[in-house]
Amino acid sequence: xxxVVVVTSGKGGVGKTTSTAALGAAVAKTGKKVALVDxxxxxxxxxxxxxxxxxxxxxxxxxxxxxxxxxxxxxxDKRVETLFLLPASQTRDKDALTEEGVGEVIEKLRSVFDxxxxxxPAGIERGAQLAMRFADEAxxxxxxxxxxxxxxxxxxxxxxxxxxRAEHGEHIAKHVLVTRYDAARAARGEMLSIDDVLExxxxxxxxxxxxxxxxxxxxxxxxxxxxxEPLNAAAKAYLxxxxxxxxxxxxxxxxxxxxxxxxRLLGRRAA
Amino acid sequence: xxxxxxxxxxSIRFRARSFVAFTLTPEAPITEWLEGLDHWIGNSPGYFSxxxxxLDLNVLKPDVSDIAALIASLGARGxxxxxxxxxxASLGPELPPLLGNAKEATTDGLLAQPGRKGRADAATGxxxxxxxxxxxxxxxxxxxxxxxxxxxxxxxxxxxxxGKGGVEARADGVAEPRLDVVQSGTLMIKSPIRSGQSIFHxxxxxxxLGSVASGSEIxxxxxxxxxxxxxxxxxxxxxxxxxARIFCRKNEAELIAVDGWYTTxxxxxxxxxxxxxxxFLENDMLAVVPLN
Numbered sequence: 001x002x003x004v005v006v007v008t009s010g011k012g013g014v015g016k017t018t019s020t021a022a023l024g025a026a027v028a029k030t031g032k033k034v035a036l037v038d039x040x041x042x043x044x045x046x047x048x049x050x051x052x053x054x055x056x057x058x059x060x061x062x063x064x065x066x067x068x069x070x071x072x073x074x075x076x077d078k079r080v081e082t083l084f085l086l087p088a089s090q091t092r093d094k095d096a097l098t099e100e101g102v103g104e105v106i107e108k109l110r111s112v113f114d115x116x117x118x119x120x121p122a123g124i125e126r127g128a129q130l131a132m133r134f135a136d137e138a139x140x141x142x143x144x145x146x147x148x149x150x151x152x153x154x155x156x157x158x159x160x161x162x163x164x165r166a167e168h169g170e171h172i173a174k175h176v177l178v179t180r181y182d183a184a185r186a187a188r189g190e191m192l193s194i195d196d197v198l199e200x201x202x203x204x205x206x207x208x209x210x211x212x213x214x215x216x217x218x219x220x221x222x223x224x225x226x227x228x229e230p231l232n233a234a235a236k237a238y239l240x241x242x243x244x245x246x247x248x249x250x251x252x253x254x255x256x257x258x259x260x261x262x263x264r265l266l267g268r269r270a271a
Numbered sequence: 272x273x274x275x276x277x278x279x280x281x282s283i284r285f286r287a288r289s290f291v292a293f294t295l296t297p298e299a300p301i302t303e304w305l306e307g308l309d310h311w312i313g314n315s316p317g318y319f320s321x322x323x324x325x326l327d328l329n330v331l332k333p334d335v336s337d338i339a340a341l342i343a344s345l346g347a348r349g350x351x352x353x354x355x356x357x358x359x360a361s362l363g364p365e366l367p368p369l370l371g372n373a374k375e376a377t378t379d380g381l382l383a384q385p386g387r388k389g390r391a392d393a394a395t396g397x398x399x400x401x402x403x404x405x406x407x408x409x410x411x412x413x414x415x416x417x418x419x420x421x422x423x424x425x426x427x428x429x430x431x432x433x434g435k436g437g438v439e440a441r442a443d444g445v446a447e448p449r450l451d452v453v454q455s456g457t458l459m460i461k462s463p464i465r466s467g468q469s470i471f472h473x474x475x476x477x478x479x480l481g482s483v484a485s486g487s488e489i490x491x492x493x494x495x496x497x498x499x500x501x502x503x504x505x506x507x508x509x510x511x512x513x514x515a516r517i518f519c520r521k522n523e524a525e526l527i528a529v530d531g532w533y534t535t536x537x538x539x540x541x542x543x544x545x546x547x548x549x550x551f552l553e554n555d556m557l558a559v560v561p562l563n
Contacts, residue, residue: 150484153465202481
């Protein structure tokens with residue numbers, strides 16, 4: 001039986017979809033069978049970031065309504081053969097999703113794949129709640145900003161109340177993934193520190209993804225950064241996060257500002 | 272081989288239980304009283320719907336023959352009278368049963384004071400319930416003075432079971448964090464309180480071992496102890512308790528209130544924020560002072 005991981009945040013624009021793609025691809029690269037499910041019905045993006053937008057024929061809503069089989073809707077990635085995408089419908093809205101339908105699809109995926117990543121829409125409404133409903137684990141994507149952290153806190157409350165596991169009194173494993181971390185701004189005190197974020201959320205840290213133009217570029221080129229530029233700092237952080245998600249015990253290093261560090265070295269030499 | 276099943280005799284269980292009900296006390300002249308009631312219902316439509324109401328007729332002392340008409344006129348306003356209080360009367364079977372030996376609800380657990388919209392008086396930081404409301408309800412309650420919200424009224428209005436130390440955690444459709452009633456009256460919460468969650472405890476103190484997130488609230492009839500950082504709202508002595516206090520290890524609260532007196536984050540800025548503090552009433556003023 002595979003693990004169902006919901007990638008959620010509450011707030012929009014913090015990097016849920018990018019993180020879903022990057023983490024999914026990173027796990028799939030290790031040979032695990034991975035399915036990425038886009039729950040953002042009506043505003044789908046995961047297909048674009050995975051570079052699969054021109055191969056979408058059927059989608060999640062078709063599968064739920066029985067007009068297509070799951071195997072027809074799943075799109076195999078061209079770069080990693082154990083990576084699959086189940087796109088959302090762009091022409092429908094979240095009301096097209098039913099709890100029973102989503103449950104059936106997730107159960108089928110769970111029996112075939114090692115990991116099922118559910119890319120949650122922003123917000124705390126129906127779409128987001130169905131995305132988390134059947135999850136075993138949750139990755140809470142947070143920017144080190146007060147608004148993002150508070151929304152994440154709200155989502156954690158929902159995870160502890162509205163998921164199938166929580167309703168059966170079971171534990172749902174939660175991880176915080178801090179994205180768009182800007183070492184320079186953090187050093188100037190313009191962002192919440194990692195300690196602040198963890199203190200507020202009191203959930204273990206999965207990783208810290210530094211703010212990087214390469215992540216945006218990779219997304220626009222239709223490739224998760226962990227596949228296209230695996231040596232990039234952000235990609236490395238995603239790869240390490242994926243290993244932690246699989247249970248490996250890796251220490252998290254808070255990114256520092258390289259330039260400042262070098263400056264300090266040079267300064268010392270000059271002195 | 273077969274065995275005859277033992278014959279089970281089920282005993283019927285009778286139990287005495289106390290419930291909280293709202294008491295309406297009509298006063299003469301009855302037409303004016305009904306006008307006042309209508310006015311009050313106009314302000315809070317649906318307030319009485321589904322709530323058991325006891326009609327206290329010891330003030331009005333009407334003739335038994337008039338009671339049916341009074342109950343009908345209340346029924347027309349959506350108020351269901353399920354019992355009547357009238358000393359020395361004997362009522363026919365067509366009227367609700369008589370209740371006797373009523374005890375006033377007190378703050379140590381029986382009655383959550385019916386919520387009224389607190390009208391905050393900015394100058395004093397005190398909100399005062401309208402006289403109208405005071406009349407419409409049972410006379411003896413202290414006037415509500417909390418910066419109230421309607422959610423509280425909702426939870427407070429529920430029938431509270433007495434003697435069970437019943438805990439009502441209203442969590443806005445959100446998680447109920449792990450709740451433990453340590454002993455009657457004290458609610459212990461071991462998990463952090465998340466944004467959007469609301470803890471309502473009308474039976475005493477609340478102890479939170481974790482932090483209280485921004486955008487969450489704790490409402491207790493007694494004191495509130497937070498061993499993490501308090502970032503949300505803490506409302507102690509919510510049903511009128513001058514001696515309730517709020518303690519926290521680190522004060523980042525949005526709002527602190529004791530017995531209706533409150534102070535906001537802005538007012539505490541630079542004075543008591545970021546510190547371990549306690550908040551209590553001193554000469555009708557809310558004092559927020561650092562511990563030690």
